[in-house]
Amino acid sequence: MxxxxxxxxxxxxxxxxxxxxxxxxxxxxxxxxxxxxxxxxxxxxxxxxxxxxxxxxxxxxxxxxxxxxxxxxxxxxxxxxxxxxxxxxxxxxxxxxxxxxxxxxxxxxxxxGERETARARAQRIKLADRIVSEHERKWAELALRIPSGVSPIRLADQDEPGWGDEAWVCRVRAEGTERFRDVLTRVVAGVATEVDEANAIIDDLMERVQRCPSQFPQLAVLGLRTHDDLAEHAYTTAVLSIAIACRLRWTHEEARIAGLTGLLCDVGMGLIPQELRTTDRPLNDAEINRIWRHPAMSVVLLDGMRDLPEIVRFAAYQHHERENGTGYPNYRKGARITDFAKVASVADAYCAGTLPRTERKPRRPYDALAELIMLGAQGMYDRRIIRALAEAVGLYPIGSFVRLSSGDVAQVMGVRAGTLDRPQVRVVQPISGGGLLGQVIDLSRLAPGDLSIIQATEGPGSGYSARVA
Known part of the structure; x- marks a missing residue:
């Protein structure tokens, strides 16, 4: 020393x-x-x-x-x-x-010795901002827009055999979450970490989306999720970021980068105490500043991840910016926000919108999507990205409960491209004489007059709340 x-x-x-x-x-x-x-x-x-x-x-x-x-x-x-x-x-x-x-x-x-003074802390924060500024010089050379349809990722026309039931989905998500928890712990600790570890998680997801594109979003929304688990939230955000990128018809590599961005974009939140992340009380100025600084801290933390593409740091820094300039940390508007950040922001918002909170039960996926569509119409989110999310999860999103014209209650399990209002459903509460508990029905293969969705509804024992917070 x-x-x-x-x-x-x-x-x-x-x-x-x-x-x-x-x-x-x-x-x-x-x-x-x-x-x-x-x-x-x-x-x-x-x-x-x-x-x-x-x-x-x-x-x-x-x-x-x-x-x-x-x-x-x-x-x-x-x-x-x-x-x-x-x-x-x-x-x-x-x-x-x-x-x-x-x-x-x-x-x-x-x-x-003596505690760090307020002046020393302010100088340290200023140095962290300077580190971000050094990255911004590199970011200025990166393309913001990703063209759609140029060598798009190849997806199976029909889901291949091998996708499991809800218990299997929850198990796969839990395993992926634990793999990332180890990575997140070391990143937040400031321990040098190889990007290959995060890439391995993303490559597993890429293989799954290519084989079973319509059921793939189940990994983000099906089954109960844990309140304020940063590792699980990162994993589900990665799943939806990949699903959105596929619907935008990005290339295989661009979809991978979207998934990696979703996985890593909020590592800076690991420096924020849980009580601030989850509190319902108004935050004071110092607490708000800690929250607003976490994108910059994500950049600093990700400096310790070797061989990470620079675009991921850029998108992590920007993913709380909004189309209309109301986001943070720099109030950037849509034309100055990278598409990777836009995808991560929508995926992050949808995952957060369907997550149980201490003050309420989990909202129905249908209500969470409806709110995002409304916010997109108001100019907060890029409507292209919202549309791609809807194409990935369906107008009646995967995980939603719906009432069919037969009177049966079913859960949405998958959605095919071009048939957003006629997803694959599983009967969970048969009411009609012909209803069979557990029967899987692909509504896209039936005429609307034979069977259709009447409305979104509450699932049996689901705990979903219809109100929109």
């Missing part, structure tokens, strides 16, 4: 070691190239508080930090807690949530 001598740093220098504050917070990683802007930001910080080190353990051995022992879910911190990779995941007074507990299992540290 050695103190920073700012006089010896020149623009263009590549750091051989990571740059840390005395509180264990990593400002720049080994291999970072120092630009004029980064150098200016560093000069504003007290040089006596900055050190080069191979790892945070060096600062511990220098008695600047102490390992934090016994970090448990539910306890409140009395000081900022820093991860083994040098990120502040829990600020003083935060309540430890399950994700943070898993992150701190890899290592947790707290400073031994």
């Amino acid at each position: 050695q103190p920073l001598d700012i006089r010896r740093i020149r623009p263009g220098d590549v750091l051989q070691k990571g740059l840390y504050t005395r509180h264990g917070i990593k400002l720049l990683g080994a291999g970072a190239r120092v630009s004029e802007g980064l150098l200016r930001a560093l000069r504003e910080m007290p040089a006596s508080d900055l050190f080069f080190a191979d790892s945070i353990e060096e600062l511990q051995r220098a008695r600047m930090l102490s390992p934090a022992k016994g970090v448990e879910v539910g306890q409140r911190t009395n000081r900022d807690l820093v991860t083994v990779g040098g990120f502040v995941v829990a600020e003083e007074g935060d309540e430890i949530d399950p994700l943070h507990s898993q992150v701190f299992d890899l290592g947790a540290y707290t400073g031994l």
Whole structure:
């Protein structure tokens, strides 16, 4: 470990070691190239508080930090807690949530000296903004629009055999979620991670969508999902991002990038305590700022994922922007938002809209889609993307319960392209004499006069609430 001598740093220098504050917070990683802007930001910080080190353990051995022992879910911190990779995941007074507990299992540290001052924190945040600005120079060279129909991904005309029942779908989603949970934990901890691990999850999804395109969205919406599970939400967002990209007739590689963006776009939320992510009370200015800063922190965290395409960082940064300029962090309008971010934003909103919340039961997928269609008409979302979502999940979305003209109640299981209002359904509550419990019916193969959907309805014991929040 050695103190920073700012006089010896020149623009263009590549750091051989990571740059840390005395509180264990990593400002720049080994291999970072120092630009004029980064150098200016560093000069504003007290040089006596900055050190080069191979790892945070060096600062511990220098008695600047102490390992934090016994970090448990539910306890409140009395000081900022820093991860083994040098990120502040829990600020003083935060309540430890399950994700943070898993992150701190890899290592947790707290400073031994004076607490970080408000001025030092502001300077650190300014440096993170400068890191994003360095990426923006690269993003300026990336294409924003993805053309449709140029060598589109090849999908099976009919779903191939092998797709399972609801229990199988839930099991596949749970397995995929756990695979990503391990990746998410290490990314939030600031531990170097290979993009191949995330790619393996996406490649599995790509194979499934190509073989069974009409039933594929079940992986996002069928069965019960967990309240505020960031890993599960990321997985379901990836599923829907791929489904939307396929309906937009993007190429195989573009659909893969869409899925990877959906999977990784909200890693910065891992730095936000669960109580802020889920609270119903009004947030104060400091809390709002923490939420609004998470896209920038996603970019910083994803710097630790080797070989990640730059477009994914760009889309992660932009996926909370909105067509009409009402989003954040930069109030960008549609013409300045990449299509990958637009797809992730719609997929994210639909997954969030159908997720159970502490203050209400889960909403029906039908109501969540209707709300997004309305918001698209009002200019908040790109209507092309909303249309592609509807084509993927159906006008009566997969997972919805519907009443048929026979009187039976059925659950929507899949939708074929071009037959959005006539999906595949499974009878769950036979009422008519001819209804058979569990029978799967492809309405697209029947004449509307023979059997059709009358309305969306409540499922037996589904817990869905019809009201739109």
